[in-house]
Structure formats: C-alpha cells, structure tokens
Amino acid sequence: MKNKPRQLLIPFLFIFFLSTVLIPALSQGKNLEITHGPYLQNLSSEEVTIIWFTNKKSVSSVEYSTGENFNTFPQWGGLLQTAQSSRHGLIDANSERHIIQLRELTAGKTYRYRVISKEILQFEPYEVIYGNTVVGDINEFITFDPDKDQFSFQAVQDIHDDSERLDSLLQSISWDQVDMVFFNGDTLSHLNEENDIFSGFLDVSVKRFASRIPFFFIRGNHETRGSFARELIDYFPPRDSRYYYTFKHGPVFFIILDSGEDKPDDSPVYAGLADFDLYREEQAKWLQEVILREDFKNAAFRVAFFHIPPFSKIYSSQEITRLWVPWLNKGKVDLAICGHLHRRVRQDPESGKNDFTYIVGSREDSFRIDVKPDHLKVNILNLKGETLDTFLLPTKKAEVPETPQ
Numbered sequence: 001m002k003n004k005p006r007q008l009l010i011p012f013l014f015i016f017f018l019s020t021v022l023i024p025a026l027s028q029g030k031n032l033e034i035t036h037g038p039y040l041q042n043l044s045s046e047e048v049t050i051i052w053f054t055n056k057k058s059v060s061s062v063e064y065s066t067g068e069n070f071n072t073f074p075q076w077g078g079l080l081q082t083a084q085s086s087r088h089g090l091i092d093a094n095s096e097r098h099i100i101q102l103r104e105l106t107a108g109k110t111y112r113y114r115v116i117s118k119e120i121l122q123f124e125p126y127e128v129i130y131g132n133t134v135v136g137d138i139n140e141f142i143t144f145d146p147d148k149d150q151f152s153f154q155a156v157q158d159i160h161d162d163s164e165r166l167d168s169l170l171q172s173i174s175w176d177q178v179d180m181v182f183f184n185g186d187t188l189s190h191l192n193e194e195n196d197i198f199s200g201f202l203d204v205s206v207k208r209f210a211s212r213i214p215f216f217f218i219r220g221n222h223e224t225r226g227s228f229a230r231e232l233i234d235y236f237p238p239r240d241s242r243y244y245y246t247f248k249h250g251p252v253f254f255i256i257l258d259s260g261e262d263k264p265d266d267s268p269v270y271a272g273l274a275d276f277d278l279y280r281e282e283q284a285k286w287l288q289e290v291i292l293r294e295d296f297k298n299a300a301f302r303v304a305f306f307h308i309p310p311f312s313k314i315y316s317s318q319e320i321t322r323l324w325v326p327w328l329n330k331g332k333v334d335l336a337i338c339g340h341l342h343r344r345v346r347q348d349p350e351s352g353k354n355d356f357t358y359i360v361g362s363r364e365d366s367f368r369i370d371v372k373p374d375h376l377k378v379n380i381l382n383l384k385g386e387t388l389d390t391f392l393l394p395t396k397k398a399e400v401p402e403t404p405q
C-alpha cells in the first residue's frame with residue numbers, strides 16, 4: 001500500500017512528459033520554411049503559375065496585386081487578391097509542393113506577389129489542426145503583351161547538373177529587357193529523386209531570376225532517364241500538360257518540341273521502356289496543324305526550340321530531319337535553337353535542306369536573342385557574357401507560310 005502514490009506518479013509523469021515535451025517537439029520540430037522557389041511557369045498575357053516547396057505539409061495561397069499602391073503593403077491599396085488552387089471542390093492541401101495559378105490577369109502589367117503556406121499539424125476526417133504560417137518575400141513579374149514590339153530572351157543548354165557553371169552563366173546575363181529564359185534540354189543528367197531538380201539547376205535559377213522572370217524547361221534526352229523521370233512534368237507543368245506546345249509573346253510565335261531520346265527505341269540501354277518514334281511522329285502531325293493557324297501565319301517571327309538538332313548522324317536527329325524539318329521549312333520558321341552536341345554550330349539556310357537558320361550551343365554558351373520590330377538579333381555569348389558571334393535575321397512577315405500538302 002505504501003507504494004501506491006509512487007505507482008500513480010510514474011504514469012502521471014509519463015503523460016505529462018508526452019503532452020508538454022514530446023508531442024509539441026515532434027509536431028513542431030523545425031519551423032515551417034519555404035525550401036525551394038517560388039518560380040514562375042506558363043506566364044502569358046492572362047495567367048501565370050507559381051510553384052514553391054515547403055519542408056512540411058501545408059495549405060497555401062498567393063497574394064497578388066496590380067500594384068497601383070505598392071507602398072501601402074500589406075493592404076496594397078485594397079487591390080490585394082488572393083488565389084488558391086482547388087480541384088473537384090477541394091482546396092489543394094497537405095502537400096509540400098504548392099502550385100497555384102493566377103488567372104484573368106491583364107496583359108503587359110506589373111504584378112507583385114508573395115506566397116503563403118500554413119502548416120497542417122493534423123489532418124483527420126473531423127479535425128484539422130493548423131500550425132505556423134510562413135510568408136515569402138515580395139516578388140514582381142510582368143505579364144506578356146501581344147502588342148509589345150521588342151524584348152529579349154535567353155537560352156542555355158546542356159547544363160548537366162552543373163549548377164556552379166549555370167550560376168556563372170546566369171551572373172553574366174544582362175537581365176535588362178529579358179522576358180524569359182529557355183533551358184533547352186539536358187539541364188539535368190538524369191532523374192532519380194526530387195532533389196536532382198533542386199540541386200541541379202532550380203535553386204540557382206530561383207536565386208538569380210526565376211521568381212520574377214519565367215523559364216521554359218525543354219526536355220532533353222537525359223531528362224528521360226532515371227526512375228523519377230516520369231514525375232518531371234509535375235514540377236514544370238506545361239499549359240497543355242505535354243512537353244510540346246506553342247505560345248506567343250509580342251511579335252514572336254514560339255514552338256517548343258520534344259526531341260526525345262537520341263538512340264532507337266529498341267536500344268538495349270532503354271530496357272524496353274522507350275516509345276519516342278511514335279512520339280516524334282505525333283509531334284510532326286501536330287506541327288502540320290500549327291503552321292496552318294492564323295496566329296502562326298500572322299506572326300512577324302517564328303522561333304522553334306528542340307534539344308537534338310537536325311542533320312547530324314545521331315538516330316533521332318535523322319528522324320527530326322525526316323519528320324519535322326519539312327514542316328519547319330513550309331512554315332517559314334526563322335530560327336531553330338538546339339543543343340545536345342556540346343559544341344557550337346551556326347547553320348545558315350541551305351537550299352534543299354533547311355530554309356531556316358539553326359544554332360547549337362556548347363555547354364559554355366548562352367544565346368541572347370534581341371527581338372526588334374523588323375529583325376531578330378542573335379547573340380552567342382560565352383560564360384563571361386562576352387559576344388562570340390552575332391547576326392541579324394530580318395522578318396519574313398511578307399512570306400506567307402505554304403499550306404501543307
């Protein structure tokens with residue numbers, strides 16, 4: 001009987017320890033943080049997608065404003081809007097990846113935004129308990145403008161996870177007038193896990209530009225490799241949910257194509273998991289439809305991006321020459337920008353082959369294209385931002401694209 005108070009005391013102390021020390025410690029741990037991003041995707045004259053990541057499961061929103069009264073933040077002059085993402089009636093929640101689209105934006109307008117995530121400590125059917133909230137820095141972007149008659153864009157290729165080299169390239173860029181950046185394939189050498197994306201190029205890109213200037217992630221052959229390759233599209237979700245698409249900014253009509261793997265589908269290295277022959281043919285059929293579109297025909301410039309260039313001995317290059325080049329020729333494309341070869345190529349139009357100029361960058365090159373009302377100025381730059389080559393492509397506006405036969 002003497003021991004009874006002690007017998008009661010031990011469970012009491014244990015419960016006290018659980019409730020006051022252990023459970024709060026486990027539930028809070030490290031504070032809620034934004035770990036990667038935010039970065040902009042699919043910017044257009046009307047929309048943008050903002051993506052970021054947190055270290056804990058959260059529910060998220062974006063606050064944004066056209067910014068007539070930026071100085072009155074956080075009220076933003078009463079013009080502040082909030083966006084969340086919901087599907088099938090449910091607001092996206094309990095995730096460490098946050099993807100929110102801002103819609104019904106105005107063309108050519110400056111917007112400011114900040115991302116907000118609220119931790120979900122417990123997610124039970126009848127009890128959701130929220131934790132801390134984290135608020136990102138205020139960033140700014142400008143929506144695309146169909147009436148804009150000049151701007152610049154930047155392209156890099158074959159980064160191959162070398163984020164230090166990418167950082168040097170990005171530091172050398174003069175960002176004035178740059179409205180978008182293209183990663184033209186093999187930015188990553190393979191995909192085994194999510195962190196390959198962050199460490200390979202994304203964190204450096206966010207640090208340098210990607211919270212305020214959109215990038216377009218074009219798939220190269222290396223990004224088709226690895227157990228995580230099938231998840232890649234969820235990190236850079238294109239508007240049409242596929243890696244090939246078009247968009248327009250100012251006088252330029254952009255065509256993004258996905259050149260796939262470099263070897264035949266039955267090559268043993270793909271272990272029976274490649275299906276790119278049909279995929280390239282599917283894109284050829286799509287390309288025929290694109291060049292019939294009025295907005296394509298009416299564009300002052302037509303620029304195509306694809307990772308593997310035409311006219312080389314590589315298997316898929318020959319397929320691209322056979323399947324895509326005839327339609328790029330008929331469509332009066334001005335310029336194709338490629339990578340893959342790890343060496344510099346500039347190929348001017350050649351009768352009976354390519355009616356368009358195509359350029360291929362080395363791993364150390366970046367391309368800066370200055371779009372002017374009557375010409376494209378192509379600049380090939382080295383790691384230090386010094387110009388290695390420059391040339392002009394006058395508009396072919398007077399040349400109406402041929403109707404495909």
Ligand SMILES: [Fe+2]
Nearest residue numbers: 186220221340
């Ligand atoms: Fe490649």
